[in-house]
Amino acid sequence: MIETVFTTENLPAEERFACWRELTCRTLVPTQARCHDEANFLASTLVRGSNTLQVYTETVISPWSAERTQKLVRRSDPEKYLLGVVRTGTCGFSRGSRETTLGAGDLILIDSSQPFRARRESGTHEILVLPKAVLPLSAAEVAPLLAGRLSGREGIGAVLSRCLHEITSPGIRDRAADIVRLLDTALELLTTMLAHELHSLHAVPPESRQRALLARVHTFIHQHLGDPELSPRTVADAHHVSLRQLQQALAVTGTTPAALIRRKRLQQCRRALADPGLSRRTIHAIAARWGFTDHAHFSRLFRATYGASPSEYRASHHLLVREPTNPLRE
Template identity: 60%
Template sequence: MIETVFNSDDLPKAERFAYWHEITCRTLMPTRVNVDDEGSFRASVRILGSDALQVSTETVQSLMRAERTPKLIRRSDPEQYLLGVVQNGSYEFSQLDRESTFGVRDLILFDSSYPFHVRHQGGTHVMFRFPKKLLPLPFSKVTPLLATRLPRQEGIGDILAHCLFEVTREPSRYRPSEITRLLNIALDLLTTLLSHELDALDSLPPESYREALIVRIHAFIHQRLGDPELSPMTVADAHHISLRYLQQLFAADGTTPAAWIRRQRLERCRQSLTDPHQNQRPIRAIAACWGFTDNAHFSRLFRATYGASPSEYRASYQTFVRETTSPLRE
């Protein structure tokens, strides 16, 4: 797995900007950058991933203007799409005569093969980049979405942003193979998001269509896990497919729609039972929050899945936490 880490605080002030510019041009793509005061420039960068899929998080604490010119593109073009997600700050971005301002959690897609300009006062963003050939949509369909604000308030866009934030927030928690898997999921989510915006799911190759539809269905279910009326039939209806086809989609992964929904609900309940902020919350209330209306039925399912009743599981976890966090006594 590729990992590059840079923090300007590790260098003398006079060298910070030049070294940061060199490392970002080498590991991301060549750009021309100006800052108001190189002497006060501060920045940090972390890049993770493989040769194909990479995610980076970058913080710049200076007013900065950057551009990718036709000359730089002719000199070096990785032929990539890049998806930026703003964590904090405000960014002004333009490409293909489109100009937009992006704020917290906004998503922006752009193309390394076209000139662009970006200006910001300082902030943090996550950047997901990958070869254009990996996105199973025609270039001509993607181009109208470049440098526009992609939907992110709810649904696929929000899940995509959360996935990328999760990878970069504390990457040491994940094995390299898990980071690769998460980045592949991010690519699937982006494919689904763009397809939805273009109403282009039908134009995807069959396997890509199936994968994109599954991601979309999973996102739909996660948003509605607390609704006791959620069922395989409501999922099928919401996606304009037959119940039989929905069952075939899940059967390819060795499960059923009902079992997958049930397992997701149980896992959310298990997480709540181990959350110290919910120690005093009644188990019945936790179960109801995630769609279980029959407490006895919930307890049976929980025991069958985790080998203990909900109350036993909570008590055992609390005991484990106390024993592992208590100071050693002689």
């Protein structure tokens, strides 16, 4: 997991804004940022997430403005979307002739490939940073929603807002698995929210709805792997599609609902068996944790998939881990 904590509080006054600007350019996207009173600039920042998805939380006392110019886009484009959530205070965004003023509870989606201008007074905001490639909607489909106000006070937007806030809460700091699940959930909620907004504009073609469905299905299965009752039928019912529709959607990716569930469960068991921190947990308990109720069936599947029994896999992996840790044994 990634976690970065930053505050300007203990920095020399003349370095505060420059250090904060460097962090935001590295974590979000490069911009030309300005502050009229750099000596009194105060800000604190938390970045938490995975290599793919991060949530950036910031509290700023001093007003600032930033611009991402066309020149900066040409020089460096990380191909990201930034979903901003205003917690307190107000801020404004401009993209071309479109001006948007946001208040507490509002959301906004920004594209790193498009120039924009931003301004903020004091307040707190969160930003979900994600590669464009992980969002199952094309840039052309998302374009109508860029730099416009999206509601985070009701419906899917409100659930997404709470999810992002939970990721940055102090109590979840040491629970990496929970953070990963929340990030996956946030991506699913964002996809659902954008698809819902685009449906309102009558702008979502069937292939985009199919990609959005696949993203939701993968997230749902990941979240319910430990439930022994998880089945293709329960997945289909949860997404209000027939079992045949679910099978057709997954067939495009070369798999079936049952095979996808089985593969994801085996992957989780393999990770657990390779984890030295779980060496005291029995293989049976690990299998049951990820939805396998028949131990013999699990062992056969594991051997067929990975070429070794669960106990052989665990023993060989832990041996490889232990040997380099004792350089004095010779």
